[in-house]
Amino acid sequence: MSDNRISLRRQITNYFFTGLAASLSVVVVGALLAIFTYLVLKGAGSLSWSFLTQPPRPVGEPGGGVANGIVGSIIILLISSAIGVPVGIGAGVYLAEYGRGGFGNLVRFTADTLNGVPSIVIGLVAYGLVVLPQGHFSGFAAGVALAFMMVPTVARATEQMLLLVPQSVREAAFGLGIPQWRTTISITLASARAGIITGVMLAFARVAGETAPLLLTALGYQFWNLNPNQPMAALPLQIFTYAISPFDEWHRQAWAAALMLVVLIVGTTTLVRFVFLRRMLGGAR
Amino acid sequence: MGAVPGRRASVSASRASEEASSSDARQPMGTSESPNISLVTTPTKKVPAWFRSALNPDTGFRWLMTLSALAVLGAVGLIIAELLQRSSLAWHQFGIRFFFGSDWDPVSGAFGAWPFIYGTLVSSFVALVIAVPLAVAVAVFVTEMCPKPLRKPIAYATELLAAIPSVIYGLWAIFVLVPLLRNYVNPLLIKYLGWTGLFVGPDYGYSMFSAAVVIAIMIVPIISSISREVLAVVPQHQREAALALGATRWEMIRVAVLRNARAGIVGAVILGLGRALGETMAVTMVIGNNPQISKSLLAPGYSMAAVIANEFNEATGDLYRSALIEIGLALFIVTILVNILAGLMVWTVTRGTPARTNV
Numbered sequence: 001m002s003d004n005r006i007s008l009r010r011q012i013t014n015y016f017f018t019g020l021a022a023s024l025s026v027v028v029v030g031a032l033l034a035i036f037t038y039l040v041l042k043g044a045g046s047l048s049w050s051f052l053t054q055p056p057r058p059v060g061e062p063g064g065g066v067a068n069g070i071v072g073s074i075i076i077l078l079i080s081s082a083i084g085v086p087v088g089i090g091a092g093v094y095l096a097e098y099g100r101g102g103f104g105n106l107v108r109f110t111a112d113t114l115n116g117v118p119s120i121v122i123g124l125v126a127y128g129l130v131v132l133p134q135g136h137f138s139g140f141a142a143g144v145a146l147a148f149m150m151v152p153t154v155a156r157a158t159e160q161m162l163l164l165v166p167q168s169v170r171e172a173a174f175g176l177g178i179p180q181w182r183t184t185i186s187i188t189l190a191s192a193r194a195g196i197i198t199g200v201m202l203a204f205a206r207v208a209g210e211t212a213p214l215l216l217t218a219l220g221y222q223f224w225n226l227n228p229n230q231p232m233a234a235l236p237l238q239i240f241t242y243a244i245s246p247f248d249e250w251h252r253q254a255w256a257a258a259l260m261l262v263v264l265i266v267g268t269t270t271l272v273r274f275v276f277l278r279r280m281l282g283g284a285r
Numbered sequence: 286m287g288a289v290p291g292r293r294a295s296v297s298a299s300r301a302s303e304e305a306s307s308s309d310a311r312q313p314m315g316t317s318e319s320p321n322i323s324l325v326t327t328p329t330k331k332v333p334a335w336f337r338s339a340l341n342p343d344t345g346f347r348w349l350m351t352l353s354a355l356a357v358l359g360a361v362g363l364i365i366a367e368l369l370q371r372s373s374l375a376w377h378q379f380g381i382r383f384f385f386g387s388d389w390d391p392v393s394g395a396f397g398a399w400p401f402i403y404g405t406l407v408s409s410f411v412a413l414v415i416a417v418p419l420a421v422a423v424a425v426f427v428t429e430m431c432p433k434p435l436r437k438p439i440a441y442a443t444e445l446l447a448a449i450p451s452v453i454y455g456l457w458a459i460f461v462l463v464p465l466l467r468n469y470v471n472p473l474l475i476k477y478l479g480w481t482g483l484f485v486g487p488d489y490g491y492s493m494f495s496a497a498v499v500i501a502i503m504i505v506p507i508i509s510s511i512s513r514e515v516l517a518v519v520p521q522h523q524r525e526a527a528l529a530l531g532a533t534r535w536e537m538i539r540v541a542v543l544r545n546a547r548a549g550i551v552g553a554v555i556l557g558l559g560r561a562l563g564e565t566m567a568v569t570m571v572i573g574n575n576p577q578i579s580k581s582l583l584a585p586g587y588s589m590a591a592v593i594a595n596e597f598n599e600a601t602g603d604l605y606r607s608a609l610i611e612i613g614l615a616l617f618i619v620t621i622l623v624n625i626l627a628g629l630m631v632w633t634v635t636r637g638t639p640a641r642t643n644v
Contacts, residue, residue, distance in 0.1 A: 006533060014533035018430055024422035025431070028505055029442045035449065035457055042460075090353025098347060099354065107354045110361050116624035117364060117617060118563025120590045124597070124613045128367045148360055155357060181346030209450020212565035215594055236452045243456040244570060251460070258453045269448045273441070 036262075043259025046252040052260075055224055056238075059247060066257050068224050072139060072233040076218060077208060079143025079228060084150030085200055089189075091151065092158020092196075097184055099159075108159075111152040122148050123213030131217060139225075139232035142218035146207040153206060157199020161192040198272045205268040209261055211236040235261050364617070372611035374603055383611060389576040389592075391600070396608040398615065400576040404493065404586040405616070408568065409561035411497035411582060412504060417554055419501070420508035424550075427509075428516040429538050440513065447506035455570030458499045463490040463571055466498065471583060486581045489573065494582040496572035500564050504557040511556060515549030515634050516542055545634075552630025559623040563616060565590040589616045 050065055057064030091111065095104055126145035131137055165188050173183040189196070214220075219231040220241060235257055242254035375383060379396060386397020427439050467490035474484040474494075484494075519542050527541035528534075543550070573585020574595060589612050600606045 006531070010533050010536065014535040017535040017538075021422040021426040021430055024419050025426040025439060028419055028423050028446070028509075029439060031502060032442050032446050034461075035446075035454075038457065038461055039453070087353045087356045090350050091357050094350035094354040098350065103354075107357055111357050112628060113621055113624065114357060114361050114364075116559055116563075116620055117361075118565065118590060118620055120563065120565040120593050121364070121368070121613045121617045121620075124371075124593065124610055125364045125367045127597075128371050128610075129363065148364075151357060151360065155353075180343045184346070205448060209452065211450065211452040212590070212594055216597055219598070236450060239452050239456060240566060240570070243452075243459055254456055258456050262449060262453060265448055265450065266445060269445070 039255065039259050039262060042252075042255035043257075046256035047259065051253070051256055055233075056222055056253075059250075062249060064253075066233075066235060066238050066253065066260075068221065069233040069235040069238040069257065070260075071224075071226065072218070072221070073208070073235040075226070075228055076139050076142045076146065076214070076232065076234055077204065079140060080146035080150055080207060081200075081204065083143065084147035084203070085154055087147075088151045088154025088200075088203070089158050089196065091155035092162065092199075093184060093189070095155065095159040096162035097180075097188070108156075111155050114148070115152040115156075117148075118212075119149065119210050120212040120216075123216035126213060127216045134229075137217060137219035137231040139218050139228035139230070139234075142214050142232065142234065143228070145213035145217050146210060149207050149210065149213075150203040153203035154199055157202065158192075158196050161195030161199065162188055164195065165191050201268050201272045205265045205272075208265055208268075209236055211240050215240075368610060368614040368617060372607055372614050374607035375611040376607075378604060379608075383608070384615065387578060391596075391602075391605050394604065396604070398589070398608070398612050400578055401587050401589040401592050401612060402615070403578050404572065404588040405562055405590070407582075408493050408496045408500060408572065408586065408588055409558055409564075411494065412500035412561050413554065413558060415498060415501035416505045416508060416557060420505045420553075420557070421512055421550060423505070423509040424512035424516055425538060425543070428513055429542060430534070440510070443506045443509050445506075446502070447510070451503065451564065451566040452570075454499055454503055455567035458495065458567060458571045462498060463495050466490065466495055475583070482580050483582050486579075486583055488583045489585060491571055491573040491585055492583045493572060493579075493586040496568045496586070496588070497582070499567045499571055500561045503564060503567065504560050507560055508553045508557040511553035511631060512546070512550050515546045515553065515631065518549075518635050519545045548630050549634030552627045552632075552634070555623055555627035555630065559620050559627060562623065563590055563620050564588075565594050569594050589613075 048065075050063055052065055052070070053067050054063070054065040055068040056066065091107065095107060098104065099107060122145050126141050126148070130141035130144050134141070169191065170183055170188060173187050174180070178187070214234050214237050218234050218237065220237040221231045221233040225232055239254050239257045239261065242250040242257070245251070375396065379386070383396065384398050384402060386395070387399040388395040388397045389400055423439070423443055427436055431439065467488060471484070471488045471490075471494070475488070478484045523541040523545060524537055527537040532540060568588050569591040572588055572591055574587055574591060575585040576587045576592070577584065579586070593609050593613055593616075597606070597609050600609055
């Protein structure tokens, strides 16, 4: 201790807090690993071909699957993407290319606000907007609810990615006499493509697991239904219903469905992170 | 969209008008006496300026994009209008008393939202108490302490926690967390912290405390990733200055890093609170769903989001439904205010720094 003149107490404090931060980080990462391991162990045992291809069987009968939920989720997500992605990209283009002033800031602020609205509240609103006027629950209502949640994410991601495109590229295009709309579509948006796809996929992954709004809109359904104008099954809804049910068979299926959903979402996120984003940021530098 | 044919038409029309105007504009530019050569074509007298600009495809494109931006405003406007309109029945019936009544008995027409508000506040607060130390520790560890090669994996792992859907946390909580708490953790809490009155009484497992633990796990990644962002913008020379004065690493972190990033970290925590307040599925699955107010955290409770998720579809009668929507409105207002506050606090720290790709 004599040579470095840092008192023992200070050194101990230093080591104590370093150790504390490290061990708490281990706890957090450990929790993630625990959840994943458990999910894989529980889910993998129940995954089977029939689980993926068959609708649910009546309670008590073994077998059956969540095929109708998978298809329902896909339909709902397609509807929400069809509404949310164009609007989101459009709003993002506005913010990046035109939105310097007060109105742009207002839109930015509102998008962040929309991002923070609890999903169950979005469900209530979609219920009032679509379910009540129509008089019945529907997959379409669920698509509208999820579109509400996709728009702000897509918009802000588009804006960020467009801002990464150097201003000189735009100026070069103007210098060639290309009108602004053409510049934006064919040059700015095109060079930010990878980043925008990233944003869209992240928004997609985020709403893919949403359950609360679906409760009030898609409602869930035990049988095949491909008509988005009718109540529809969805994977997250099935997980919820099965998880709170008292049947062991359904619990097993809930785990299998949860594994599928997580693989889908984490797969998307990881792909985006390591493929698209790297390419995008690498290209912009 | 229906605007496409219209835009086509405007393209060709404006080309025609541009040709007309450019031939007009060539006249002064050709004469060498005119010194003010401008790149901006001066509008012709024949066609009014507003008309020309309305036919320009740039204007059309700009309007289309502005329309999308307006849709964002419209969406929030719709949410507010919808919630206000559909909750007006309950508001007229009960007024402000709605939020303070503790009687929730739909059968006899008694609607008081206090048990749900209480449940939401208490579960979120306890979740913060658990999550904040963990999240800040992860953020500090990743940005300041941990060896470089470990940095990205840990950051990535915490962000994966954020990607897992709420319903899967709920599933995990029902089958893993609740039994774990009931068998191992809660007995210890009752034994050593029972004197506080917070951990007493029969332990069902499905309780306010279980809900708080799940919420905590769910908000750790949010708080830690924003805290990391905030810590990263603390200027490097602040750290170097502290180290040069002979500070140990922890002293450097405390004096130079945490003190500078304080407002941002508080903002991150508040942002986590915003998420915690609106958390629905996982809470619904473990909180016990019983509209009672109990001092003990081991007693079942209920939350605002959970009561909407559980009862809305079975709600009979307009008043019942309206009461639930009014709870939704209250939840909306509170989360919005909390998020705005948080955004302001994070902004005060990170403003002026380049936008990070938020992935």
